[in-house]
Amino acid sequence: xxxxxxxxxxxxxxxxxxxxxxxxxxxxxxxxxxxxxxxxxxxxxxxxxxxxxxxxxxxxxxxxxxxxxxxxxxxxxxxxxxxxxxxxxxxxxxxxxxxxxxxxxxxxxxxxxxxxxxxxxxxxxxxxxxxxxxxxxxxxxxxxxxxxxxxxxxxxxxxxxxxxxxxxxxxxxxxxxxxxxxxxxxxxxxxxxxxxxxxxxxxxxxxxxxxxxxxxxxxxxxxxxxxxxxxxxxxxxxxxxxxxxxxxxxxxxxxxxxxxxxxxxxxxxxxxxxxxxxxxxxxxxxxxxxxxxxxxxxxxxxxxxxxxxxxxxxxxxxxxxxxxxxxxxxxxxxxxxxxxxxxxxxxxxxxxxxxxxxxxxxxxxxxxxxxxxxxxxxxx
Numbered sequence: 001x002x003x004x005x006x007x008x009x010x011x012x013x014x015x016x017x018x019x020x021x022x023x024x025x026x027x028x029x030x031x032x033x034x035x036x037x038x039x040x041x042x043x044x045x046x047x048x049x050x051x052x053x054x055x056x057x058x059x060x061x062x063x064x065x066x067x068x069x070x071x072x073x074x075x076x077x078x079x080x081x082x083x084x085x086x087x088x089x090x091x092x093x094x095x096x097x098x099x100x101x102x103x104x105x106x107x108x109x110x111x112x113x114x115x116x117x118x119x120x121x122x123x124x125x126x127x128x129x130x131x132x133x134x135x136x137x138x139x140x141x142x143x144x145x146x147x148x149x150x151x152x153x154x155x156x157x158x159x160x161x162x163x164x165x166x167x168x169x170x171x172x173x174x175x176x177x178x179x180x181x182x183x184x185x186x187x188x189x190x191x192x193x194x195x196x197x198x199x200x201x202x203x204x205x206x207x208x209x210x211x212x213x214x215x216x217x218x219x220x221x222x223x224x225x226x227x228x229x230x231x232x233x234x235x236x237x238x239x240x241x242x243x244x245x246x247x248x249x250x251x252x253x254x255x256x257x258x259x260x261x262x263x264x265x266x267x268x269x270x271x272x273x274x275x276x277x278x279x280x281x282x283x284x285x286x287x288x289x290x291x292x293x294x295x296x297x298x299x300x301x302x303x304x305x306x307x308x309x310x311x312x313x314x315x316x317x318x319x320x321x322x323x324x325x326x327x328x329x330x331x332x333x334x335x336x337x338x339x340x341x342x343x344x345x346x347x348x349x350x351x352x353x354x355x356x357x358x359x360x361x362x363x364x365x366x367x368x369x370x371x372x373x374x375x376x377x378x379x380x
Contacts, residue, residue, distance in 0.1 A: 115138050198222065
């Protein structure tokens with residue numbers, strides 16, 4: 001059988017790096033993982049306990065398509081507590097990870113051929129999901145003076161949508177309230193739908209992140225339990241949509257996913273009240289960030305901006321290579337450290353960049369930086 005033209009998407013290169021690292025580990029090597037944006041910590045203890053208890057008396061079958069009502073209400077309360085935003089729980093949709101939310105959002109908002117703008121560098125799966133849905137991703141080359149975030153002047157007039165992320169992957173940079181407001185206004189002036197990826201909210205260092213819901217009700221907001229709540233494999237995310245879009249998303253979710261995993265939803269509800277454990281994880285990320293800012297220059301990686309949030313450093317390595325994929329493979333082989341080549345995030349300029357993740361344990365980060373320093377010194 002032939003495959004569709006829509007299926008001809010690029011690989012998610014970080015997953016290829018993970019597989020190469022796994023193969024090296026299977027061969028007996030110890031690899032330090034700085035490639036994947038996955039917390040080294042498990043789901044909070046309270047979440048795991050709640051699921052264990054639920055399994056004793058609940059078949060954990062299908063939930064309604066929009067998610068457990070208690071979880072939707074708890075997410076709405078989260079917006080009131082954290083941002084001072086009053087949110088109708090009816091506008092909260094629980095999804096199969098943020099990836100499920102992107103599929104639902106892009107399908108609900110755009111017809112085939114629609115042009116959707118996104119900043120480069122940016123999360124690579126935006127681009128590939130759009131292409132798989134016969135949509136046209138429009139890359140916006142961002143600049144260092146804007147901390148690699150798009151600005152209103154970057155937007156073409158002929159776009160149907162704009163997706164932004166703050167804190168961003170791969171850079172960890174954030175948009176303040178005026179910058180985010182300007183982008184929302186610019187998109188709306190063009191009649192373009194606005195999607196705010198907020199999956200790294202909660203992982204911030206010097207100032208809190210701003211949700212688009214503080215500025216407009218006419219936006220889609222996507223978040224996830226994967227990062228701050230340390231629940232990547234549980235595959236639970238959420239989206240907030242305008243009231244008149246809820247039934248649209250519900251119909252799509254019923255047919256595409258039936259529902260998000262019931263077990264994951266039970267754990268997610270409990271995780272939202274595990275404040276002490278989650279804040280302890282943030283202390284680890286802050287220390288890891290400090291180590292990276294200090295240690296990467298000692299290893300020869302000097303050109304990067306300290307991240308505002310998330311757990312990534314995006315470094316310009318143009319003085320060291322013009323082939324980031326080959327350089328990442330070299331670091332895996334020579335130093336035993338897995339990192340992600342920038343071509344995953346920016347198909348035009350990413351051959352001169354690398355992303356370093358510091359989501360794992362502090363001990364691993366220390367060892368990884370030591371390995372990089374020793375290897376780069378021997379490289380000459």
